[in-house]
Amino acid sequence: MLICLIGPVGSGKSYVAARLARALGAVHVRTDEFRVALRKEEKSFSVAPRLASRARDRALAEGKSVIMDFDAILPRRQKECRAVARKYGTPCYVICIETPEEVIIRRARRHHYTSRDFFRNADELLRVYYIRRKLHHTQLQTKADFVIHNDKPLAPQIKNIIIKLKGL
Numbered sequence: 001m002l003i004c005l006i007g008p009v010g011s012g013k014s015y016v017a018a019r020l021a022r023a024l025g026a027v028h029v030r031t032d033e034f035r036v037a038l039r040k041e042e043k044s045f046s047v048a049p050r051l052a053s054r055a056r057d058r059a060l061a062e063g064k065s066v067i068m069d070f071d072a073i074l075p076r077r078q079k080e081c082r083a084v085a086r087k088y089g090t091p092c093y094v095i096c097i098e099t100p101e102e103v104i105i106r107r108a109r110r111h112h113y114t115s116r117d118f119f120r121n122a123d124e125l126l127r128v129y130y131i132r133r134k135l136h137h138t139q140l141q142t143k144a145d146f147v148i149h150n151d152k153p154l155a156p157q158i159k160n161i162i163i164k165l166k167g168l
Helices: 013-024 031-040 045-061 075-087 101-110 122-139 154-167
Strands: 002-006 027-030 066-071 092-098 146-149
Touching (some): 002 075, 013 027, 013 066, 013 092, 013 154, 027 045, 045 075, 101 122, 146 154
Parallel strands (some): 002 066, 002 092, 027 066, 092 146
């Protein structure tokens, strides 16, 4: 199976993706890991999505499930995910993570940033959040297969999704 996430920067996509990947035995493809590696090599971030897509395709070709840890808010990205899933004969699910702005701000300010993080600090993360916020408000007519409300306890919501996915 292929799972794509929708949610603004700081919404908890990586947290959710890691838990889903562990519970489902799926490959966790993090676009931010490619961006961090490219930054260390002083290369353009623009190739990160292509590198992530290659990792996704390799895993799907090997019959593995994949969790794509990137923001699939744009309809063309969701179409691409669904087309790739069809190509490999596997189902595709979209999970939307709804996170109130105050939760994103609080989490960004409390986070301890390391060299493994794409954003170096809260100000950088929030700058990108504010730039992309309008995109999320205008594009959110997307029909997600599952919705996680990040202002409520996550563990039971993730557990319910895992149960449903394993039953499908």
